[in-house]
Amino acid sequence: MLTLLTTIYIGGTLILLSVIASLASPFLRKLTINTEEDDLSGEQKQPLPGISIIIPAHKGAAFLEENLPYFLQQQYTSPFQVVVVAEKGDTDTEDVLKRLGASDKLYATFLPMSSRYMSRRKLAITVGVKAAKYEWCLLTEASCRPDSDFWLASMATAMHEDKAIAMGYTHFPDDKVTDYQHFQHFSKARQMFRSIQRGHSYGCNCANLAFRKTVFMEGNGFLGNLHLIRGEYDFIVNKFSTEDNSSLAISPTCWLTDMDVSPKTWTNNRLFYRESKKYMRGSFRYKFPIFMDNLLLHFCFLANIASIIYASIINNWILLGASITALFILFIWRTLACSSALAKFSTHISPFKLFFFQLRSVWTNCRYAIKHHFADKYEFTSHKL
Structure with missing residues (x-):
């Protein structure tokens, strides 16, 4: 059995991890989009190039x-x-x-x-x-x-x-x-x-x-x-x-x-x-933030699921409540960030799918990596001899 102090410590850590994993979402990173379009049908401020x-x-x-x-x-x-x-x-x-x-x-x-x-x-x-x-x-x-x-x-x-x-x-x-x-x-x-x-x-x-x-x-x-x-x-x-x-x-x-x-x-x-x-x-500079985002997301998600299962088994209702709260924070925050980013590009996907799409993407990439590994490398090159 866990002591009350240990329970509070674990629950607080899970909530903090969920907040960090949510803030690490790539969809929260600023992307400047010029939505104030010029009157393209009228006279331009400067000549446009050929x-x-x-x-x-x-x-x-x-x-x-x-x-x-x-x-x-x-x-x-x-x-x-x-x-x-x-x-x-x-x-x-x-x-x-x-x-x-x-x-x-x-x-x-x-x-x-x-x-x-x-x-x-x-x-x-x-x-x-x-x-x-x-x-x-x-x-x-x-x-x-x-x-x-x-x-x-x-x-x-x-x-x-x-x-x-x-x-x-x-x-x-x-x-x-x-x-x-x-x-x-x-x-x-x-x-x-x-x-x-x-x-x-x-x-x-x-x-x-x-x-x-x-x-x-x-x-x-x-x-x-x-x-x-x-x-x-x-x-x-x-x-x-x-x-x-x-x-x-x-x-x-x-x-x-x-x-x-x-x-x-x-x-x-x-x-x-x-x-x-x-x-x-x-490649490293481009891929490292993506790797860290996926690592944080999956670690936090699995930690919350494991804690919910464990708390249910030992009937620790405080830890169970904290774990569910942490998972809820992760789900809602990541979903809202992704939905907002998609809306700016007129892409509308059910919000209930977005969190699971974020989890799924790394496994999709793994599937393509395996498929590429076993593919005939001559399929990718013009040097067939």
């Missing part, structure tokens, strides 16, 4: 036909072009480009049939950057569409003279993904946005990324990771960002909706990321 939108269209004819008009009809007061990079011989994509080719803003270029030891996607992006007429290149996917006719103008407001990278946000249709997938994508995006605001950019999981052509070309593009099939957004941010040359464009008019959310695409993106991060700098 922009080349680059869309690699590998086997994406259906998406391209559906989404390309949304890019071509952008309300933008400065010059812009849409550069579509397709595979030579892809007749479906060629037909789409012919049907939409009347626009003087559309420029199409094609990849050669063979390229050894180099990712086709990275080659497509490099070709697109070389073909770009303007200094600022905005990379996205054929499966994405702007949420607003002022998407380009909104993104341009983050392309300052002293910046070389501007990261935007993508989300998914509610009827295409589960609540947990929404949570996964948002959590990772928010962590990467935070890393940019703190001056140590790590990566990018959103197909909505602007960068300067000269920075990309003078920095030899994807040199150093050409052998990896994917990871292009992560590598651009990780390689070319510095402490103060990156900015965020995450107000609602800057968003894109990504329509390609098939189970295969979702899984492959996460497996390719696990391979890519081996070659990315700043």
